[in-house]
Amino acid sequence: MQKIRVLIVGYGNIGRGVRQAIERNPDMELAGIVSRSPDRVAREVAGACPVMPVAPAEAWLQALHPDIAILCGGSKNDLPQQGPELVRVIDTVDSFDNHSRIPEYFAAMNAAATESGHVSIISTGWDPGIFSLERVLANAFLPGSRAYGFYGLTPRGGLSMGHSDALRTIEGVQDARQYTHAVPTAIERIRNGENPDYCAREMHTRECFVVLKPGADPAAVEKTIREMPGYFAPYDTTIHFVSQQELDEKYAGFPHDGCVVASGKTGDAQHAAAIEYRCVWGSNPEATAQVLVAHARAAVRLSREGRKGAFTILDIPPAYLSLHDRDELLKNWM
Amino acid sequence: MQKIRVLIVGYGNIGRGVRQAIERNPDMELAGIVSRSPDRVAREVAGACPVMPVAPAEAWLQALHPDIAILCGGSKNDLPQQGPELVRVIDTVDSFDNHSRIPEYFAAMNAAATESGHVSIISTGWDPGIFSLERVLANAFLPGSRAYGFYGLTPRGGLSMGHSDALRTIEGVQDARQYTHAVPTAIERIRNGENPDYCAREMHTRECFVVLKPGADPAAVEKTIREMPGYFAPYDTTIHFVSQQELDEKYAGFPHDGCVVASGKTGDAQHAAAIEYRCVWGSNPEATAQVLVAHARAAVRLSREGRKGAFTILDIPPAYLSLHDRDELLKNWM
Numbered sequence: 001m002q003k004i005r006v007l008i009v010g011y012g013n014i015g016r017g018v019r020q021a022i023e024r025n026p027d028m029e030l031a032g033i034v035s036r037s038p039d040r041v042a043r044e045v046a047g048a049c050p051v052m053p054v055a056p057a058e059a060w061l062q063a064l065h066p067d068i069a070i071l072c073g074g075s076k077n078d079l080p081q082q083g084p085e086l087v088r089v090i091d092t093v094d095s096f097d098n099h100s101r102i103p104e105y106f107a108a109m110n111a112a113a114t115e116s117g118h119v120s121i122i123s124t125g126w127d128p129g130i131f132s133l134e135r136v137l138a139n140a141f142l143p144g145s146r147a148y149g150f151y152g153l154t155p156r157g158g159l160s161m162g163h164s165d166a167l168r169t170i171e172g173v174q175d176a177r178q179y180t181h182a183v184p185t186a187i188e189r190i191r192n193g194e195n196p197d198y199c200a201r202e203m204h205t206r207e208c209f210v211v212l213k214p215g216a217d218p219a220a221v222e223k224t225i226r227e228m229p230g231y232f233a234p235y236d237t238t239i240h241f242v243s244q245q246e247l248d249e250k251y252a253g254f255p256h257d258g259c260v261v262a263s264g265k266t267g268d269a270q271h272a273a274a275i276e277y278r279c280v281w282g283s284n285p286e287a288t289a290q291v292l293v294a295h296a297r298a299a300v301r302l303s304r305e306g307r308k309g310a311f312t313i314l315d316i317p318p319a320y321l322s323l324h325d326r327d328e329l330l331k332n333w334m
Numbered sequence: 335m336q337k338i339r340v341l342i343v344g345y346g347n348i349g350r351g352v353r354q355a356i357e358r359n360p361d362m363e364l365a366g367i368v369s370r371s372p373d374r375v376a377r378e379v380a381g382a383c384p385v386m387p388v389a390p391a392e393a394w395l396q397a398l399h400p401d402i403a404i405l406c407g408g409s410k411n412d413l414p415q416q417g418p419e420l421v422r423v424i425d426t427v428d429s430f431d432n433h434s435r436i437p438e439y440f441a442a443m444n445a446a447a448t449e450s451g452h453v454s455i456i457s458t459g460w461d462p463g464i465f466s467l468e469r470v471l472a473n474a475f476l477p478g479s480r481a482y483g484f485y486g487l488t489p490r491g492g493l494s495m496g497h498s499d500a501l502r503t504i505e506g507v508q509d510a511r512q513y514t515h516a517v518p519t520a521i522e523r524i525r526n527g528e529n530p531d532y533c534a535r536e537m538h539t540r541e542c543f544v545v546l547k548p549g550a551d552p553a554a555v556e557k558t559i560r561e562m563p564g565y566f567a568p569y570d571t572t573i574h575f576v577s578q579q580e581l582d583e584k585y586a587g588f589p590h591d592g593c594v595v596a597s598g599k600t601g602d603a604q605h606a607a608a609i610e611y612r613c614v615w616g617s618n619p620e621a622t623a624q625v626l627v628a629h630a631r632a633a634v635r636l637s638r639e640g641r642k643g644a645f646t647i648l649d650i651p652p653a654y655l656s657l658h659d660r661d662e663l664l665k666n667w668m
Contacts, residue, residue: 103665132668133471133652136653136656140652141628141655142624253605266351266355266621269617271615271617273613273614273615273621274612275613276611276612277611278608278610278611279609280608282605286601287607290475290476290600297474312664314653315651317648319470321474330437330440331436333466333473333648334466334646
């Protein structure tokens with residue numbers, strides 16, 4: 001069987017994860033990496049695969065013959081511009097994760113993909129992605145129920161890149177990492193059949209590990225953190241000042257975990273019904289990458305059927321994500 | 335919006351659950367019930383909806399105008415015969431749950447549905463159904479991982495209808511109910527990253543509550559239970575002899591629960607990754623019914639697109655199961 005040739009666009013944590021995830025999928029192979037910093041990436045991969053500049057697309061299309069491009073750039077600046085451009089020349093999969101702008105991004109990708117006859121699967125990964133799917137399934141099977149998302153159920157908590165980045169923008173902060181913690185009693189109430197109206201503070205707490213710059217005022221930094229709108233003001237926040245060495249040694253990596261939990265009733269007798277989906281990732285970007293790679297398989301299959309336009313995980317028949325064919329799925333997976 | 339008119343075929347526990355589930359779905363209405371015992375059903379529903387005999391189909395097609403039939407008969411005797419006959423005249427959804435015969439049943443339903451131009455979604459519900467979907471998703475996102483199913487994680491355990499029925503076939507047994515219990519340490523090993531080769535005994539234990547007929551020999555009944563191939567011989571089984579009154583008072587209803595759990599690795603550094611999906615149902619047949627009703631919505635949508643043939647939950651774009659339209663899903667559910 002001819003392998004699916006995957007192009008990685010952008011080589012940060014997610015791109016690195018995709019490169020490693022491809023090796024776990026025997027029907028795929030890495031066609032190459034394109035980047036706006038090809039020299040940096042070429043040094044990092046040290047000849048293991050071709051590395052080319054993002055533009056012009058014609059060059060890598062002709063040299064690398066990719067079947068699908070996995071877009072690993074950021075949702076703020078990279079994807080809104082890069083996505084619609086690239087889907088004009090190749091099928092794409094991405095993890096666009098700015099929830100409030102998904103309708104707008106979907107429209108842009110759908111227009112470009114439909115016009116050029118390509119397939120684009122947007123906003124896949126963990127959340128948005130698997131968790132979106134589980135929210136929709138829970139609501140379909142328990143109509144009227146609400147599906148809640150909680151993050152950081154493990155003792156360590158879940159590392160939030162966005163909140164860590166926000167801390168690093170504060171004057172006097174040299175480095176920082178932020179762990180999100182779920183409030184266990186808030187989850188328990190849903191498991192027990194309630195559908196509460198929670199505010200942010202009731203669902204999660206935030207824990208910051210902050211390295212100060214020499215001479216910085218800890219009280220001023222702490223005040224700035226606690227009052228930061230959106231990121232920390234709506235939460236109960238714990239702040240630890242640590243040395244750079246302690247941060248590097250004790251708080252490395254990208255662990256994350258979370259659950260989707262929903263409860264409802266069945267029947268006239270109002271029997272309790274609860275659904276819970278949980279993921280625990282040692283590496284959040286690597287897990288996101290594995291979900292992206294499964295969707296690359298689905299995108300190629302949709303494309304081979306002549307489909308075009310934008311899709312989300314909600315539009316994909318689950319069998320399209322699987323390595324296994326229909327006979328195997330019917331025999332051993334139902 | 336015109337409501338989807340649902341016909342219930344067969345009125346046992348699942349059929350009753352479907353009738354109640356339809357009321358929770360504002361886009362649906364009950365067209366009627368057809369049964370091989372229409373008099374019994376008519377007495378039970380007391381004029382709340384039309385009740386007609388299963389045959390001839392022309393009669394209920396003309397009188398009730400159903401859009402979709404949910405087949406609520408048994409997998410052993412009803413569905414293999416009834417399914418292919420009914421899908422020749424109407425789109426169908428069923429919960430055929432004899433795992434080893436799913437390929438054969440799929441082939442029969444696919445042939446009949448394709449020939450007649452109808453849609454048939456087979457083998458949906460809890461397991462097969464949601465759990466099949468979660469096994470396939472876990473394996474797609476964690477390639478090479480195994481997805482394990484455990485049942486009865488709650489203290490009460492999960493009521494197994496099949497095993498309860500098996501107990502009732504034993505000479506000297508007047509009534510019985512069987513609860514399945516998961517072995518917690520077996521789940522813990524998977525959560526911790528192992529993919530063990532378990533035999534049946536290592537994953538579940540079985541607990542029987544048995545009412546003896548007057549004069550029956552408890553030792554003989556106990557020996558027959560413990561040695562029953564397939565059902566009890568492969569398990570550690572606890573047997574309690576109880577009175578009919580105790581059985582009726584303490585062990586009524588159809589509670590069940592279970593989880594799909596899978597663990598794997600991500601990246602060259604072999605980061606741990608674990609996925610777990612859990613359902614807790616106060617009423618197993620009512621929960622199955624809610625899943626069937628969501629699939630009735632999907633079947634109608636597939637049919638309106640001109641699709642035909644047999645489908646499983648693995649072939650359905652998840653959005654088709656949802657009450658919500660694409661704009662709402664993109665805006666509030668991704």
